[in-house]
Structures are given as C-alpha cells and as structure tokens.
Amino acid sequence: MDLLQLRYFQAVARREHISQAAEELRVAQPSVSRTIARLEKELGVPLFDRQGRQVRLNSFGTAFLRRVDRALGELDEARRELADAAGLEHGRVVVAAETLLTVTPLVARLRAEYPGVDVRLFQSNADTMVRQLGDREVDLCFASQPLTGPLLRSAELLREKVLLAVPATHPFAAGDRVGVADLAGEPFVTSRAGYWPRALLERIFAGTGSRPVIACECDELGTSADLISAGLGVGLVPEMSRGAPTPTQGPVVWVELDAPGCERVLSLVWRADTYLPAAAQKLRELAHVMLSRL
Known part of the structure; x- marks a missing residue:
C-alpha cells in the first residue's frame, strides 16, 4: 500500500465516480481503476459497490475512508508546517x-x-x-x-447595508426608499442559487405571496452594475459597491430598500x-x- 493508492482511493470515494476522480487527479481513467483494484486486492475486501460507471462506498470503504482522511490530513499538515x-x-x-x-x-x-x-x-x-x-x-x-x-x-x-441598484431611467430612481411590495413583478439581476444575493432576495420575498422575477443570473457579482445600468433589471448590491468604477453602460442609482435584515x-x-x-x-x-x- 502506498500514498498514491490512498490519494486515488480518497478522490474516488469523494466523487463516487471513476471518471470524475480521474479528471480531478489529471490521470487516465484506466490508471485509477487499476490502482483501486490493486488496493482492494491488497486489503482483501471490496471498498466499493459497482453500478456501471458509478461506484458507491460500501461499509468497508466507509470505514477505510475515515482512516485515510485522517492519515493524509496529518501528512498534508506536516508538509505545510515544514x-x-x-x-x-x-x-x-x-x-x-x-x-x-x-x-x-x-x-x-x-x-x-x-x-x-x-x-x-x-x-x-x-x-x-x-x-x-x-x-x-x-x-x-x-x-x-x-x-x-x-x-x-x-x-x-464586515457588516454593511445592502441597497437596491436601479437604472437611472427607472421610476424607482426618483425616490430614496422602496418597499418590498413595490418589487413584485420587477425583473432582477442576481446571482445563481446558493450565493448570498440570491439567498437574501428570496428571504426578502418570503411571506409576501410572490416570488422574485429573475431576469439574469451572474457568476461574478462584479458584473451586476453593468447589467443593471443596461436596463436588464434591478438588483441587490452591497453598499461598498458605490465606490466601484462607474458601469460602462450608464449610471446606476442606489435606493434604500425598506426591508428588515437587508444587510450583508x-x-x-x-x-x-x-x-x-x-x-x-x-x-x-x-x-x-x-x-x-x-
């Protein structure tokens, strides 16, 4: 048993997929399969249940993974200490x-x-x-x-207020504050699910009887101001973004949102x-x- 076998086993155990583990390890899939098979032969027990290309940790594999994670974790920490x-x-x-x-x-x-x-x-x-x-x-x-x-x-x-950014031509731009009820039907520029702007947006709409209209999902939140200034929708943006460079498409107006807990x-x-x-x-x-x- 060597470290390479343990690294390969750990990757396959985490992904429960030979091809994905091989991609993560940047090696050929057959090499991963052979290494796992050799490890199982040395241990004398199967570590996975095979279902086509998919593999599932069995009880032997689950117990072995706990030890492998601990051992490799200690080695990684030792390397970093050195x-x-x-x-x-x-x-x-x-x-x-x-x-x-x-x-x-x-x-x-x-x-x-x-x-x-x-x-x-x-x-x-x-x-x-x-x-x-x-x-x-x-x-x-x-x-x-x-x-x-x-x-x-x-x-x-850091704790900061989150504002509603709107295009300069939007009716909201004429006021200082906007209520949550006013946002019904408004198209939003926001992040994908799982990121904080989307989580905050859904929390604000919770209990209102309506759901936010998503016009655009961004991978990088730094592009939101450009998309908002282009008229694609409105968006929740942290207050520190006021100091960011001016959007290329045109000005953005910042409006306070009258909603509890509207902060980052x-x-x-x-x-x-x-x-x-x-x-x-x-x-x-x-x-x-x-x-x-x-």
Missing part, C-alpha cells in the same frame, strides 16, 4: 469566496509583501465551501452566509482542528485590518 518553517517566502494558502472581488485586494497585498507565497482561489457557494473545508481543500473561506459545522470557526469581518455580513471561516499555514494566518490578519476600515 513549508512554514522555511518562511513565508515559500508558503501556500488556498481560499474560497462567493465573489473573488472580496479577496482580490487582500491577495494583492499579501503577494506584494511576500511574492513567493503560492495563492489558489476558488469561487464557491456556501454549500461548496462547507464541503471544501470538510475535505481540507481550502484553508480559509470568505462567506456572506453562515457556514455551519461542528469543527468550523468564524469571525465577522462577511465572515472569515476556517477549521478549528486543522493546522493553519503561516500564509493563511497572514491573510487572515490582513483581512481583519483592511476590511475593518471599510
């Missing part, structure tokens, strides 16, 4: 965030101070971030929704039981300093 011993010049940090615009200035500052730090970023929704933390795929998550789990710890970084709470989340690399610790410090000033 890298930290060599200094931040050779550190690494893996981060997930709902919008990468949140972490861009932080990463830029970190790389300016420590050019040798290796940074990897994921754009993930809340459910994906919980899984990534659980699987130790990321060190830190910047989340605008609560991430729950027995081993997760969080610290609030940005938190930093990490695992309490996992070694946090020096680069991640430094990024966490920068986040507290830089975002607290906004």
Whole structure:
C-alpha cells in the first residue's frame, strides 16, 4: 500500500465516480481503476459497490475512508508546517469566496509583501465551501452566509447595508426608499442559487405571496452594475459597491430598500482542528485590518 493508492482511493470515494476522480487527479481513467483494484486486492475486501460507471462506498470503504482522511490530513499538515518553517517566502494558502472581488485586494497585498507565497482561489457557494473545508481543500473561506459545522470557526469581518441598484431611467430612481411590495413583478439581476444575493432576495420575498422575477443570473457579482445600468433589471448590491468604477453602460442609482435584515455580513471561516499555514494566518490578519476600515 502506498500514498498514491490512498490519494486515488480518497478522490474516488469523494466523487463516487471513476471518471470524475480521474479528471480531478489529471490521470487516465484506466490508471485509477487499476490502482483501486490493486488496493482492494491488497486489503482483501471490496471498498466499493459497482453500478456501471458509478461506484458507491460500501461499509468497508466507509470505514477505510475515515482512516485515510485522517492519515493524509496529518501528512498534508506536516508538509505545510515544514513549508512554514522555511518562511513565508515559500508558503501556500488556498481560499474560497462567493465573489473573488472580496479577496482580490487582500491577495494583492499579501503577494506584494511576500511574492513567493503560492495563492489558489476558488469561487464557491456556501454549500461548496462547507464541503471544501470538510475535505481540507481550502484553508480559509470568505462567506456572506453562515457556514455551519461542528469543527468550523468564524469571525465577522464586515457588516454593511445592502441597497437596491436601479437604472437611472427607472421610476424607482426618483425616490430614496422602496418597499418590498413595490418589487413584485420587477425583473432582477442576481446571482445563481446558493450565493448570498440570491439567498437574501428570496428571504426578502418570503411571506409576501410572490416570488422574485429573475431576469439574469451572474457568476461574478462584479458584473451586476453593468447589467443593471443596461436596463436588464434591478438588483441587490452591497453598499461598498458605490465606490466601484462607474458601469460602462450608464449610471446606476442606489435606493434604500425598506426591508428588515437587508444587510450583508462577511465572515472569515476556517477549521478549528486543522493546522493553519503561516500564509493563511497572514491573510487572515490582513483581512481583519483592511476590511475593518471599510
């Protein structure tokens, strides 16, 4: 039994799909299949139940995965501790965030101070971030929704009002405030399901007897202002976006929304039981300093 077999097993166990695991590992599918078969032969028990291309962990595989996760987790943490011993010049940090615009200035500052730090970023929704933390795929998550789990710890970084952005020609642009009842039938520019703007929008509409009309779903929230200014719809945008560059299509007007809890709470989340690399610790410090000033 070797580390390669354990890495392959862990990937297949998480995906429960040989092809997807091979794609993640960037190896050929037959190589993964042969490695798993060799591991099962060495252990003397099957680890998966086969259903065509799909595989399912059986009771043997489930028990073995717990041990493998623990062993590989310890080895990964040991490697990161050794890298930290060599200094931040050779550190690494893996981060997930709902919008990468949140972490861009932080990463830029970190790389300016420590050019040798290796940074990897994921754009993930809340459910994906919980899984990534659980699987130790990321060190830190910047989340605008609560991430729950027995081993997760969080610290609030920023609390800001969320405004309604409308095109300059929209009737709402003439006023200062808009009620939730006035939003019925309005087309919205928002994020895909699972991200905080969509979650907040659905929460605002809950109990009103109507559902929001979705005109556009964005992958990157930084494009919302351009789409709103182009007249595609209205949208919920955090107050800090007022300081963003002017949309290319035209001006956007910011209107307060008369709805309880219409705010964004940005938190930093990490695992309490996992070694946090020096680069991640430094990024966490920068986040507290830089975002607290906004």
